[in-house]
Amino acid sequence: MIPEIGQFSLVLALCLALVQATLPLAGAATGRADWMALARPAAAGQFVFIVIAFATLEYAFLNDDFSVLFVAQHSNSALPAFYKFTAAWGGHEGSMLFWITVLAIWTLAVAAGSRSQPEEFASRVLGVLGIVSAGIIAFALFTSNPFIRLAPTPADGNDLNPLLQDPGMIIHPPTLYVGYVGMAVPFAFAVAALLTGRLDKNWAKWTRPWTVAAWIFLTCGITLGSWWSYYELGWGGWWFWDPVENSSFMPWLLATALLHSLAVTERRGIFKSWTVLLAIAAFSLSLLGTFLTRSGVLVSVHAFAADPTRGLFILGLLAAYSGGPLLLYAFRARSLEAEGGFKLVSREAFLLANNILLVIAAVTVLFGTLSPLIVDALGYGKISVGPPYFDAMFLLPMLPLAVLLGVGMHSIWRTMSGASLLQRLVWPAGIAAALGVTVPLIFYGHASLLTSVASVVGLWVCAAALLDPLRKWVLREGAPLTRAQIGMCLAHFGVGVFILGATFVSAYTVETEVSARAGEHFQVGGYDFLFRGVKPVESANFSAEEGEFEVRKGGRLVTVLASQQRVYRVQQTPTTEAAIDSRIGRDVFVALSKPVGDNAWAARIQVKPLIRFLWLGPLLMALGGIFTVLDRRYRLAIRESTVPSRSAAAPGST
Amino acid sequence: MLLIGLVLAGVAVAATFAIRAFQENLTYFITPSQVAAGQAPTRSFRLGGLVLDDSLKREPGSLTVHFVVSDLANSVPVQYTGVLPDLFKEGKGAVVRGRMGEGGEFRAEEVIAKHDENYEPPEVTDALAKAKKRTAVAE
Amino acid sequence: MWRYLIPLALFVVVAAFLLRGLNLHPNEVPSALIGKQIPEFALPTLADADAKIGSQDIAGKIALVNVWATWCIECRHEHGFLITLAKSGMPIYGLNLKDDRPAALGWLASLGNPYVASAFDADGTVALDWGVTAAPETFLIGRDGKVLFKHISPLTAQVWQHDFLPLIQAQCRASDAGCPRLTALAAR
Numbered sequence: 001m002i003p004e005i006g007q008f009s010l011v012l013a014l015c016l017a018l019v020q021a022t023l024p025l026a027g028a029a030t031g032r033a034d035w036m037a038l039a040r041p042a043a044a045g046q047f048v049f050i051v052i053a054f055a056t057l058e059y060a061f062l063n064d065d066f067s068v069l070f071v072a073q074h075s076n077s078a079l080p081a082f083y084k085f086t087a088a089w090g091g092h093e094g095s096m097l098f099w100i101t102v103l104a105i106w107t108l109a110v111a112a113g114s115r116s117q118p119e120e121f122a123s124r125v126l127g128v129l130g131i132v133s134a135g136i137i138a139f140a141l142f143t144s145n146p147f148i149r150l151a152p153t154p155a156d157g158n159d160l161n162p163l164l165q166d167p168g169m170i171i172h173p174p175t176l177y178v179g180y181v182g183m184a185v186p187f188a189f190a191v192a193a194l195l196t197g198r199l200d201k202n203w204a205k206w207t208r209p210w211t212v213a214a215w216i217f218l219t220c221g222i223t224l225g226s227w228w229s230y231y232e233l234g235w236g237g238w239w240f241w242d243p244v245e246n247s248s249f250m251p252w253l254l255a256t257a258l259l260h261s262l263a264v265t266e267r268r269g270i271f272k273s274w275t276v277l278l279a280i281a282a283f284s285l286s287l288l289g290t291f292l293t294r295s296g297v298l299v300s301v302h303a304f305a306a307d308p309t310r311g312l313f314i315l316g317l318l319a320a321y322s323g324g325p326l327l328l329y330a331f332r333a334r335s336l337e338a339e340g341g342f343k344l345v346s347r348e349a350f351l352l353a354n355n356i357l358l359v360i361a362a363v364t365v366l367f368g369t370l371s372p373l374i375v376d377a378l379g380y381g382k383i384s385v386g387p388p389y390f391d392a393m394f395l396l397p398m399l400p401l402a403v404l405l406g407v408g409m410h411s412i413w414r415t416m417s418g419a420s421l422l423q424r425l426v427w428p429a430g431i432a433a434a435l436g437v438t439v440p441l442i443f444y445g446h447a448s449l450l451t452s453v454a455s456v457v458g459l460w461v462c463a464a465a466l467l468d469p470l471r472k473w474v475l476r477e478g479a480p481l482t483r484a485q486i487g488m489c490l491a492h493f494g495v496g497v498f499i500l501g502a503t504f505v506s507a508y509t510v511e512t513e514v515s516a517r518a519g520e521h522f523q524v525g526g527y528d529f530l531f532r533g534v535k536p537v538e539s540a541n542f543s544a545e546e547g548e549f550e551v552r553k554g555g556r557l558v559t560v561l562a563s564q565q566r567v568y569r570v571q572q573t574p575t576t577e578a579a580i581d582s583r584i585g586r587d588v589f590v591a592l593s594k595p596v597g598d599n600a601w602a603a604r605i606q607v608k609p610l611i612r613f614l615w616l617g618p619l620l621m622a623l624g625g626i627f628t629v630l631d632r633r634y635r636l637a638i639r640e641s642t643v644p645s646r647s648a649a650a651p652g653s654t
Numbered sequence: 655m656l657l658i659g660l661v662l663a664g665v666a667v668a669a670t671f672a673i674r675a676f677q678e679n680l681t682y683f684i685t686p687s688q689v690a691a692g693q694a695p696t697r698s699f700r701l702g703g704l705v706l707d708d709s710l711k712r713e714p715g716s717l718t719v720h721f722v723v724s725d726l727a728n729s730v731p732v733q734y735t736g737v738l739p740d741l742f743k744e745g746k747g748a749v750v751r752g753r754m755g756e757g758g759e760f761r762a763e764e765v766i767a768k769h770d771e772n773y774e775p776p777e778v779t780d781a782l783a784k785a786k787k788r789t790a791v792a793e
Numbered sequence: 794m795w796r797y798l799i800p801l802a803l804f805v806v807v808a809a810f811l812l813r814g815l816n817l818h819p820n821e822v823p824s825a826l827i828g829k830q831i832p833e834f835a836l837p838t839l840a841d842a843d844a845k846i847g848s849q850d851i852a853g854k855i856a857l858v859n860v861w862a863t864w865c866i867e868c869r870h871e872h873g874f875l876i877t878l879a880k881s882g883m884p885i886y887g888l889n890l891k892d893d894r895p896a897a898l899g900w901l902a903s904l905g906n907p908y909v910a911s912a913f914d915a916d917g918t919v920a921l922d923w924g925v926t927a928a929p930e931t932f933l934i935g936r937d938g939k940v941l942f943k944h945i946s947p948l949t950a951q952v953w954q955h956d957f958l959p960l961i962q963a964q965c966r967a968s969d970a971g972c973p974r975l976t977a978l979a980a981r
Contacts, residue, residue, distance in 0.1 A: 234740070364672065368676075371676070371680075381683065382682070382683035383681065383682055383683065384680075384681050384700060385676070385679060385680060385681075386679040386680075387679075388675070388679045389676055389679035389680075392671070393671075393672055393675055393676075396668055396671060396672075397668075513736050513737045514717070515715055515716055515717050517715070573740070573741065574741070575740055576740055591737075593737040593738070593740075594737075594738065596712055596714070596716065596717060597712055597714035598715030599715075600714075600715040600716075602737045602738070603737070604737055
């Protein structure tokens with residue numbers, strides 16, 4: 001009964017989405033206020049029904065309703081309640097419903113926060129969001145219905161994939177989805193602007209906070225994913241350039257470019273084409289990611305069960321949601337002509353370089369991700385593209401970008417003298433160069449050219465980011481920093497931290513695989529590991545063998561790490577639970593694997609310097625984003641732009 | 655003019671790097687039947703198929719294992735030293751990356767096993783299907 | 794004006810490759826067995842370990858061979874439809890894959906048995922011969938013992954009407970030797 005209510009709710013939501021998708025847009029085109037006024041109530045109603053639908057699915061999970069096929073596939077009566085809740089997004093159908101719920105929340109937020117915008121524009125934004133929502137709900141109802149019943153009811157379910165039975169499940173996918181799906185908001189703003197035929201500084205001021213908000217969640221989501229796979233998968237890796245990872249990373253790269261490009265449009269009214277195309281592309285890549293993970297065209301550790309029918313549907317949505325706006329852009333682009341110029345040494349120039357380099361990075365990742373598909377489609381066999389390609393190709397635009405980042409932060413609009421810029425930056429540059437070259441050598445005794453260069457660049461970015469805060473707070477000179485400026489410094493500092501982390505982890509990680517017998521010692525990365533042997537451990541839904549390692553440095557006990565090799569009873573799949581000792585300076589990582597005979601067990605031991613920086617950096621970036629969103633100028637914008645705009649209505653609004 | 659020239663030069667350099675990096679890191683997927691037909695490349699490649707039951711042999715106490723990968727028409731013996739992935743099992747699909755060694759034994763540098771009970775890498779399914787087709791044609 | 798169409802053009806190229814990509818790994822993999830004789834096999838039946846069932850038992854009539862197991866949730870999903878199909882007169886043979894005999898027998902006892910007989914493939918070697926990659930899979934066998942069609946994932950009424958029935962009707966148009974006498978599918 002309850003699941004049927006859920007399904008019916010979803011159908012009602014679709015109806016409201018269709019209303020939201022059509023009438024407000026028609027109303028904006030014809031000037032009918034009553035149709036435009038339908039946008040917000042439709043969005044609110046859609047939200048209510050979607051939440052009801054999702055709640056009924058959770059109800060089914062928490063009550064062990066195995067008559068619902070999706071619940072039977074992903075849950076089990078012995079599963080702890082916490083995981084029964086998170087299992088709702090542990091499979092394709094449920095995660096699509098989750099996608100829809102997140103979009104409904106964003107839409108509601110936009111509906112509430114758009115009261116200061118001209119009615120015609122706001123109803124167009126909500127209309128576009130309605131089109132997106134309608135398409136995705138239709139996709140769920142017709143190809144991925146989570147409420148399908150299973151008769152007769154099985155006694156118990158299949159259990160949740162053991163890899164997903166982890167606390168990270170409650171934050172990683174939701175955060176990522178909020179970011180991913182959130183890119184629909186700047187997308188809607190961009191399409192609405194194209195429909196209105198007007199894209200100006202005000203538009204940028206409205207769009208930017210939403211973009212930054214979605215970007216913050218996307219940053220956190222990707223970071224959580226990396227951290228989660230590090231400790232959950234048991235290999236010690238943190239990024240695999242896996243197609244699904246790339247699918248979330250490409251939108252992030254473009255979202256970063258977008259939020260910078262919006263700053264230029266907001267301030268100087270230029271880069272309009274860039275901004276519009278970036279907004280469309282970022283969301284398109286989000287949808288592409290959805291396509292790649294659910295259609296079976298690419299092989300990936302993360303991919304959901306393959307189904308080409310679903311793939312076709314999503315491809316259709318992609319064609320509509322990317323092709324449509326791009327066609328619209330082709331017609332309206334001429335009206336987006338720039339309003340001002342700039343010189344070579346200016347903030348605009350640096351931000352233009354920023355746009356270009358980030359797009360190049362995104363394109364190289366896209367190319368690497370799609371090549372297996374392209375090569376296979378052309379009949380040249382089945383290939384895979386290894387991580388070294390991505391590592392090398394990503395570094396190519398990113399290292400120059402990091403260098404320019406430090407300089408660009410201190411540039412001013414329109415034009416400035418190159419000499420004054422140099423004068424300001426010579427000290428931080430010098431310190432970064434000196435420390436970057438010497439510190440790795442001091443601690444590790446060796447450093448490749450790339451390591452030295454990357455260390456210098458990482459320190460350079462950190463130093464450049466700290467320059468203004470130091471000047472203001474320590475030396476007490478200069479104007480007070482606005483929140484946006486604090487945000488910028490914090491976020492860029494985070495970039496530097498990340499670069500340092502990535503450099504040191506890549507260059508100086510020590511990892512080894514051993515066959516260990518009780519009582520044996522291993523020397524790894526300056527630590528001594530004593531294997532104490534293995535003992536059995538039982539839990540609610542798994543049994544495990546737990547191996548203990550005593551970790552010592554210089555004779556002193558640092559910690560005892562206990563890693564488990566688990567077998568989950570229902571699915572009978574073995575999983576490794578790694579044991580990690582984390583400090584800011586390094587992680588000590590131990591993962592017990594299988595017995596190898598002769599009373600020995602296979603194990604991985606790794607010492608990874610500065611690995612926490614990999615996640616601390618992006619967190620600082622996200623924090624910087626939060627400061628930016630809270631900047632006064634956005635709250636002022638809400639108060640001041642009560643422009644009575646319908647009389648000054650845009651020409652060409654068909 | 656100078657600016658455009660610099661940009662073009664930069665693009666050309668970047669493109670060269672890109673193509674080189676791409677080609678060096680491209681690994682082809684080869685089936686056991688292709689290996690038997692002498693089509694295995696000399697550089698690193700991926701070999702995929704089913705791990706034959708009862709073929710897994712381990713030197714006790716060591717991380718070195720030997721097993722056989724087959725597409726049901728032809729088989730290739732594989733040697734690997736290292737920790738096997740959790741889901742590696744005889745009778746299931748696996749993909750290994752490495753090179754052909756002496757004596758026709760494949761030296762694996764990396765073992766990628768199935769992701770879950772009901773999933774088989776599409777390349778493996780493809781290889782099995784192709785092998786069946788070939789044996790059928792030969793009959 | 795034309796340069797503004799470049800983004801759209803790039804998108805169309807990518808989309809074209811994606812579309813082609815969908816067709817490279819189709820779910821309904823045209824099994825390499827289509828048009829060939831079913832593989833020879835002889836297995837103990839599920840019901841009685843001493844009785845045998847083999848390829849010769851299936852030959853001579855149009856029948857379905859359904860790969861199933863108690864560990865396969867999707868199989869339970871299609872089970873109801875298989876019962877309906879069996880009741881309508883279609884002979885269905887089961888290939889019980891890597892299962893536990895008492896559990897499998899218990900399942901059939903409580904959920905109903907749509908199978909004329911089930912072969913017990915304890916280690917999956919016969920399934921391998923048939924090119925089975927997952928459960929459930931359903932094969933349509935012609936009266937000459939050749940494989941007419943293979944469907945992966947649960948069998949539903951739509952798939953039956955769309956893919957299986959036309960092939961059966963084509964074989965039976967000329968003569969109805971070995972053809973099942975199908976009544977309309979009863980509503981459950």
